[in-house]
Amino acid sequence: MRITVINPNTSQHMTDLIGQSARGVALPGTVIDAVCPDMGPASIESHYDEALSVPGLLARIESAERAGAEGHVIACFGDPGLDAARELATGPVVGIAEAAMRVATSLGRSFSVVTTLRRTCGRAWDLAERYGVRGFCAGVHACEVPVLDVDGCPELIAATCRSVLERDGSDVLVLGCAGMTSLCAKLSAELGVPVVDGVRSATLLVQSLVLMGLRTGKHGEFAAPPPKPYAGPLHGFGRG
Amino acid sequence: MRITVINPNTSQHMTDLIGQSARGVALPGTVIDAVCPDMGPASIESHYDEALSVPGLLARIESAERAGAEGHVIACFGDPGLDAARELATGPVVGIAEAAMRVATSLGRSFSVVTTLRRTCGRAWDLAERYGVRGFCAGVHACEVPVLDVDGCPELIAATCRSVLERDGSDVLVLGCAGMTSLCAKLSAELGVPVVDGVRSATLLVQSLVLMGLRTGKHGEFAAPPPKPYAGPLHGFGRG
Amino acid sequence: MRITVINPNTSQHMTDLIGQSARGVALPGTVIDAVCPDMGPASIESHYDEALSVPGLLARIESAERAGAEGHVIACFGDPGLDAARELATGPVVGIAEAAMRVATSLGRSFSVVTTLRRTCGRAWDLAERYGVRGFCAGVHACEVPVLDVDGCPELIAATCRSVLERDGSDVLVLGCAGMTSLCAKLSAELGVPVVDGVRSATLLVQSLVLMGLRTGKHGEFAAPPPKPYAGPLHGFGRG
Amino acid sequence: MRITVINPNTSQHMTDLIGQSARGVALPGTVIDAVCPDMGPASIESHYDEALSVPGLLARIESAERAGAEGHVIACFGDPGLDAARELATGPVVGIAEAAMRVATSLGRSFSVVTTLRRTCGRAWDLAERYGVRGFCAGVHACEVPVLDVDGCPELIAATCRSVLERDGSDVLVLGCAGMTSLCAKLSAELGVPVVDGVRSATLLVQSLVLMGLRTGKHGEFAAPPPKPYAGPLHGFGRG
Amino acid sequence: MRITVINPNTSQHMTDLIGQSARGVALPGTVIDAVCPDMGPASIESHYDEALSVPGLLARIESAERAGAEGHVIACFGDPGLDAARELATGPVVGIAEAAMRVATSLGRSFSVVTTLRRTCGRAWDLAERYGVRGFCAGVHACEVPVLDVDGCPELIAATCRSVLERDGSDVLVLGCAGMTSLCAKLSAELGVPVVDGVRSATLLVQSLVLMGLRTGKHGEFAAPPPKPYAGPLHGFGRG
Amino acid sequence: MRITVINPNTSQHMTDLIGQSARGVALPGTVIDAVCPDMGPASIESHYDEALSVPGLLARIESAERAGAEGHVIACFGDPGLDAARELATGPVVGIAEAAMRVATSLGRSFSVVTTLRRTCGRAWDLAERYGVRGFCAGVHACEVPVLDVDGCPELIAATCRSVLERDGSDVLVLGCAGMTSLCAKLSAELGVPVVDGVRSATLLVQSLVLMGLRTGKHGEFAAPPPKPYAGPLHGFGRG
Incomplete structure (x- = not known):
């Protein structure tokens, strides 16, 4: 099993600590990819930071799914972008x-x-x-x-x-x-x-969901976002 | 008085309709700037679109304040980015x-x-x-x-x-x-x-708040976001 | 536009102060009628006072509407008689x-x-x-x-x-x-x-409602009260 | 024991029916005074009627207490004037x-x-x-x-x-x-x-409260209303 | 009228005090049976004690109904077993x-x-x-x-x-x-x-319910529990 | 790790099915003890059945802990006895x-x-x-x-x-x-x-809690129940 644990800020040190904790509780066979975005705030300490961490976080989830990830943890206590991530991802997503x-x-x-x-x-x-x-x-x-x-x-x-x-x-x-x-x-x-x-709790919860074959329900609100034109530097997010 | 009415999607036609409504109820002396972001989705129809409309929306608020705007309307029924906007702006911000x-x-x-x-x-x-x-x-x-x-x-x-x-x-x-x-x-x-x-209601509410000299309380949660390093294409948002 | 601002107690001095505030924020073309009832308590400091301020308050709303008022403010922080006033009035009614x-x-x-x-x-x-x-x-x-x-x-x-x-x-x-x-x-x-x-806030809200052509919905609970016999000193309230 | 059961509308027939029900469940020794106000609406079918039933209802409670009543039932399903009555009365008051x-x-x-x-x-x-x-x-x-x-x-x-x-x-x-x-x-x-x-339920509840020696707490919100000048036909309500 | 007041713990002294209070407020014609279970904790001071007081309490209710009791009070402030008792009993059951x-x-x-x-x-x-x-x-x-x-x-x-x-x-x-x-x-x-x-309040409430002919609604959730095999020392509870 | 999964009714067939599901998701090293009480109802279909399932359920938890169980699942959708079990057990307890x-x-x-x-x-x-x-x-x-x-x-x-x-x-x-x-x-x-x-979900949750070293907080409401005299067939529950 492959689980992404995304630290939504861009601090590599914090990402490493988070990865360590997640790996410490995961099943032997579970691969934990601890990652952070390549765009956004160095740390999240306001609604503003939180909002601006989301594009990078969503990009990480998209690339992780392409690389075979089956579930995702959002490792910031504000649970930024959780609803958007649930639409975007096929696998389950849990905030810490x-x-x-x-x-x-x-x-x-x-x-x-x-x-x-x-x-x-x-x-x-x-x-x-x-x-x-x-x-x-x-x-x-x-x-x-x-x-x-x-x-x-x-x-x-x-x-x-x-x-x-x-x-x-x-x-x-x-x-x-x-x-x-x-x-x-x-x-x-x-x-x-x-x-x-929350890092350990969310990692274990996502792992449990994947083990049980459970994913976000996709028939309504959390269906994949409809593709459409996106302008400016976020052009690539249009999912077209 | 100068009020920004921001349509968070990038459709100019919809922005024009919104501007018309807002101007139709504003005081004679009130200037309504109806704008849309230069980055983000053409329309907002998912949590994903909503999340990705926020950076462009925040950029518009920041430039509007530099240009003298005293209050702001977020003209999308999901009220995207409202908390972040309240931190960022000096004047009041209201969602439709x-x-x-x-x-x-x-x-x-x-x-x-x-x-x-x-x-x-x-x-x-x-x-x-x-x-x-x-x-x-x-x-x-x-x-x-x-x-x-x-x-x-x-x-x-x-x-x-x-x-x-x-x-x-x-x-x-x-x-x-x-x-x-x-x-x-x-x-x-x-x-x-x-x-x-909501467009007319929010325009009138923001105008009323400005008339009464009321703005977001800035001593706690909605103080200006602390400046910090921002990586990648969002670099300019760091407020440093 | 004509808006009644009703101070539900019988103090003329307080009514004058209230009128001043309301006029200070109203549109140039808006006439503010600041009035108080001719029956009821000198000030409202109990549920009892509040209940007994309502007949006089309702009488004021009725005569104001006959005189062309398009909206009404109830200027006491207990918002006495708000539901009854919404039934009685054709225009919108807001409590402070x-x-x-x-x-x-x-x-x-x-x-x-x-x-x-x-x-x-x-x-x-x-x-x-x-x-x-x-x-x-x-x-x-x-x-x-x-x-x-x-x-x-x-x-x-x-x-x-x-x-x-x-x-x-x-x-x-x-x-x-x-x-x-x-x-x-x-x-x-x-x-x-x-x-x-609240006085300024309610005045501006009522004015905004009138500007947008909005009034209390009259198809259900807030339809005009059915006329019927009223006994004693309240005889005239029967709306027959 | 003496309990007032007040029908807040002015219909004597309805008052009689209410009195019958109340007497049917009261203790042998309990005197039930079933009364209606001498001012107000013939029946209560709107917020407006309800508000205007309250002065007459409060007058009844006051005179009942002077006549030795130890508890009171407000016998209209809108429970009009309940808070005011609790301030005014020494004994317990219950709505149906x-x-x-x-x-x-x-x-x-x-x-x-x-x-x-x-x-x-x-x-x-x-x-x-x-x-x-x-x-x-x-x-x-x-x-x-x-x-x-x-x-x-x-x-x-x-x-x-x-x-x-x-x-x-x-x-x-x-x-x-x-x-x-x-x-x-x-x-x-x-x-x-x-x-x-509700008529039987409230009568039995008030009777139970009196039996247990329980009355409205009088140290705070429900203390007797402060006496003050009352203008117009409600002059006598000033409790001076 | 016959009302059972059940002290769910096994203290006879406390049961006597409870009986005294209940009798002090009951109608002259009302017989109060103050009883305690013959199995369970001497006092109830934990969720554990509470859970284990219930079988004995339910047995008391069943035998009381066979002896003609028309209503029941559960005289412990945790109201243990209230839902189960309402299913079991024909008469009303109230917790203190x-x-x-x-x-x-x-x-x-x-x-x-x-x-x-x-x-x-x-x-x-x-x-x-x-x-x-x-x-x-x-x-x-x-x-x-x-x-x-x-x-x-x-x-x-x-x-x-x-x-x-x-x-x-x-x-x-x-x-x-x-x-x-x-x-x-x-x-x-x-x-x-x-x-x-609560002892007095519940006794009077049960007595009032019986006087009004009111009992637990028995068409749905609170119908008599379906009889079925019960194993071990609780064998007799099977209601077969 | 040793986890008890308790089916609170006395059906061995249902207990076996429950055990199978729990084992199907547990970690390789985790021992699942699927058990049912030796006293109580054959199935739980009322508040009454639920209440009477609790003593047998609690006895199972106590003996399981003596046998080294580190966590417990209550495998009935009414979650019977959950609070009592949390007081009694040292390890975590979760209802399905x-x-x-x-x-x-x-x-x-x-x-x-x-x-x-x-x-x-x-x-x-x-x-x-x-x-x-x-x-x-x-x-x-x-x-x-x-x-x-x-x-x-x-x-x-x-x-x-x-x-x-x-x-x-x-x-x-x-x-x-x-x-x-x-x-x-x-x-x-x-x-x-x-x-x-719920059986799989609760098993995985208890296993996760044990892995993280998390147990019920024991400083307040969920401290071990105080030992005391218990009468009748429940004598042994007194924890003396």
């Missing part, structure tokens, strides 16, 4: 916020999310609403560490997690950034509660 | 689905939306949820006319509207595509219920 | 809480309301629920200033607003009393966030 | 829609409401929302019989009930008009499902 | 959380629950959701007193109630454990807000 | 309705459930609500085949599925009974939409 938040609901009454910058908390709430888990989400909190610095700040992040768990009284902690994937084991050990990493 | 659905709630207990292709109905429901008007929305229905053919099919669209109003029993009809703006007067006359056009 | 809360949702993720007495906060929450904006409302707070003293207490109200914005972390402030309309500019300047005044 | 809908939720998964005119269905949905029972309400349906004709149309109403139960598949039928109280036994026998009458 | 929470909604805008152990708060929230009263519930709080010690700790419980009312600002207090029934009068006197006891 | 409904949300906008008897549909809706997926659930439908006959009726079930997909217009079909697990491949081939089987 989607996977992490859903896994968390099976581990207790409530979870708290710790993410990077405060300005991104709204997006996490929107996703919780979309995925129907708002009632399980006790809080979304920022540690105010920029995305690309996350894996170098384990202490600061651990401290935020501890105070968040105290305040929210929640059963489970959800890591609110793909860049935190490398901190998961350490945080689990320190915090004494289940710590859910 | 947002404006139309909200206006409709002041005219009765429930409204029905008539849109183009069935595959886009899900997006309309998502927006109704986001704007808090799901309880007012009695139905979202497609006439299965492609976006660029809409203004040439008044009879078919009127027939769909009539059957929808009968079935849903709703008080108000909302036009679910910017391209229907030119049909509004005719449909109002024929249907005998209030028919809400 | 309705207009202000909806405008606020286009300016950020969340708004806070500052109102007069604590006992009225519940009503504001009910309206937020009714209008579908509860998810945008971060808090409803009282400054414990009686309605008729509001325009004389700018400092106390500003102080409440500041502490509320700090506590709720919201993007937008909504003025929760028509009597605060005269403080809007001052508060905007001091608070540094968008401050939404 | 409130009582009936809540009783129905203890008898099955879902209930259907059969009411008089279609134009009043929206109000029933609003109340279902307010009381938190929307998820239990499978439908609100009209038999299109005017309020004052209801007790003379048992066959037509029974036929509507049968078709409603078939369509909604619900477990319980709720009578959506106080005037249907006299049909309850007959409908129960014919329909073979529990038929809930 | 259900009855108490619904009564509380008629007494103010919001109520707070004070219960025993913190680990049971989640269950109370689930029930508030199920009964549609989540919007009325301002908080669920634990006094950390074990169920069987409750009636011996009036001061500690009163202190928790006072601090809860202060914090939540709610209008009404709901006792979150059947064992608190004996403290109701004392707490009412001390706290100065309405204090709702 | 929970797993199937959540998987379905990643495959499209909406899913339909096809289950056995109509009387069980309400339970499925309750679970959809609990898991936050009600907005994704387009319908719950019965084929009116008893649980133990399900695997012998593929044509009837397929016919129900086809008509359900037509009516609901949903993207995904969810099998609403563990006994349908053996029909999944056949139905997938025939229906042309993704068909989600």
Whole structure:
């Protein structure tokens, strides 16, 4: 089996960390292609960055499918471009916020999310609403560490997690950034509660879907996008 | 006052119709710049098209602000890129689905939306949820006319509207595509219920916000996006 | 165009302030009739006052329509009698809480309301629920200033607003009393966030509706009330 | 114990039927005062009628309390003036829609409401929302019989009930008009499902509250309304 | 009339207190059978205890119906086995959380629950959701007193109630454990807000239902459970 | 890794089919113990059956953990005893309705459930609500085949599925009974939409959780149930 794990920002270091985590939980026979786009923002810290990460992300999914990928993970906690990717791809597509938040609901009454910058908390709430888990989400909190610095700040992040768990009284902690994937084991050990990493959760979910032969339903909203003229630098996206 | 009305697809004909409607309701002193992007899809009929319309749309907003625009309308019923646009722009930004659905709630207990292709109905429901008007929305229905053919099919669209109003029993009809703006007067006359056009509604709402000196709150989630490196053909979007 | 702005309490001073604000944003050609009822409470500070303000308010709407008014604003933050007024009037009717809360949702993720007495906060929450904006409302707070003293207490109200914005972390402030309309500019300047005044918002919304030829849908729930015998001092309301 | 059952319309015949039902379930020692206002509409069939029934209803509650009443039923399915009445009265106040809908939720998964005119269905949905029972309400349906004709149309109403139960598949039928109280036994026998009458349900609930010594909480929103000047024919309502 | 009040735990002392409260509010002619199961946990302080209290509870309902009981109260604030009991019994069945929470909604805008152990708060929230009263519930709080010690700790419980009312600002207090029934009068006197006891509320509600001839609808989900083979010590439950 | 898959009814044939499906998707190294209780109903077709299946189910989980099981699947679409099992078990516990409904949300906008008897549909809706997926659930439908006959009726079930997909217009079909697990491949081939089987979905989810080292959070609501006296035939459940 071949699964693409797409880091929607253009940081190769973060892409490598993400690939490592995904490979660590995948089946022996599963090939994990950890990739990032060749166009778009170096990190995603605003709705603007998120919107502009999508064209490159979609291009990656298209080329991955041509290369035989059977399923796809979008490895950014804003789950950018998820609906568009589901139209485009033949195989299943899962976002890491989607996977992490859903896994968390099976581990207790409530979870708290710790993410990077405060300005991104709204997006996490929107996703919780979309995925129907708002009632399980006790809080979304920022540690105010920029995305690309996350894996170098384990202490600061651990401290935020501890105070968040105290305040929210929640059963489970959800890591609110793909860049935190490398901190998961350490945080689990320190915090004494289940710590859910979206990269691992989404990789396992996509792998499970492929194993069961399940893909996005293609008879309605998520049918392949109709080909049509595309102007300007996005010309190639017209799927004609 | 100067307001940009952005048709996120690249059809000049549709942009002209939209501009006409917006100018028809604007204050005498208000200049309406009706524009479309120079990159992206010819029409928006999928999540994929919508996602890929956003970079061109954001570029238009940025240049419009440099040219003195004080407010912006996103004239596609999927309200693409609304959050990103609110971060980017200094002036207020309103989507036509947002404006139309909200206006409709002041005219009765429930409204029905008539849109183009069935595959886009899900997006309309998502927006109704986001704007808090799901309880007012009695139905979202497609006439299965492609976006660029809409203004040439008044009879078919009127027939769909009539059957929808009968079935849903709703008080108000909302036009679910910017391209229907030119049909509004005719449909109002024929249907005998209030028919809400998002282009006019959003133009008037943005104009009202500017008149009251109201803009997007900029202290938190919608502060200007942080400048950063952007790779590939989107290089110029880095705001550095 | 002729628009009635009805202050449902019987204070002439407050009616004058409300009229000033409405005229300040209306189109040059729009005549604003700012009126108050000749029966009912001097100010509205309870469900009881609100209920008893409605007969006088409805009488004003009826006489205004006979005098050619094309639209109506109910200028009390409890939006008293809104459904009854929509049945009675031919033109559109908008409440100031309705207009202000909806405008606020286009300016950020969340708004806070500052109102007069604590006992009225519940009503504001009910309206937020009714209008579908509860998810945008971060808090409803009282400054414990009686309605008729509001325009004389700018400092106390500003102080409440500041502490509320700090506590709720919201993007937008909504003025929760028509009597605060005269403080809007001052508060905007001091608070540094968008401050939404319902009187201006509702006036502009009604004017926009009239411009677009939109009125309450009259085929169902909001058809004119059926004429029938009315007993006692309300005899004249029978519409026979 | 003394309980007022107030029919908010001015029909003495309907008031008598309501009184009969209430007395039929009350405790031997309980005195039921079935009354109607001396001002307001002959029947309540619109938001307008409902709003204008409230002053007379509140006057009745005030005089009933002076005469020693310990609790109050508002016997119209729109529950008009409920919040105002709770402020005004010392004893508990219950509406018949409130009582009936809540009783129905203890008898099955879902209930259907059969009411008089279609134009009043929206109000029933609003109340279902307010009381938190929307998820239990499978439908609100009209038999299109005017309020004052209801007790003379048992066959037509029974036929509507049968078709409603078939369509909604619900477990319980709720009578959506106080005037249907006299049909309850007959409908129960014919329909073979529990038929809930709000007049009896509310009378028993108020009696239970008084027995348990429970009254409206008076420390906040529902404290007695503050006395103040009232102008015009409502002068006497000022509570000064 | 004969009503069973079932304490689902096996404590005879608590059963006696519960019986006393129920008898204190029942009609002169009503016989209250206060019983507890002969199998299951001594007290219910976890989902596990709750699940295991159900077989004994159901056995009690079955034997009570054979002995002529016309209605049933489940006297534990978790309302264990309510759906199963409604299928099994011919007469109406009400849980004390259900009855108490619904009564509380008629007494103010919001109520707070004070219960025993913190680990049971989640269950109370689930029930508030199920009964549609989540919007009325301002908080669920634990006094950390074990169920069987409750009636011996009036001061500690009163202190928790006072601090809860202060914090939540709610209008009404709901006792979150059947064992608190004996403290109701004392707490009412001390706290100065309405204090709702589920044992009394449910007894009166069941009695009211029986008086009105209302029982669980039996045409669908709550029809008698189909008889079938049951293995092991639960053999007798097969209803064959 | 050792995972228990518990069929909560006492049918050995159905247990065998369930075991087969679970083994078909588990990792090579994973041991699947497919078991059923030695007490309780032969099949689960009512709330009553469901409640009485729980003691036997809990006993199985306890003995499985003593035998080294690291995770547990509850293989009945009512997810009976899930909360109690999460308290009791050290390893993660997942219900098949929970797993199937959540998987379905990643495959499209909406899913339909096809289950056995109509009387069980309400339970499925309750679970959809609990898991936050009600907005994704387009319908719950019965084929009116008893649980133990399900695997012998593929044509009837397929016919129900086809008509359900037509009516609901949903993207995904969810099998609403563990006994349908053996029909999944056949139905997938025939229906042309993704068909989600809870047995496989839950097995893979539990296996994923164990792989990631994730278990139920044990600091609050789901801590091990406190040991205490248990009377009667359930004596051994006291955990003393």
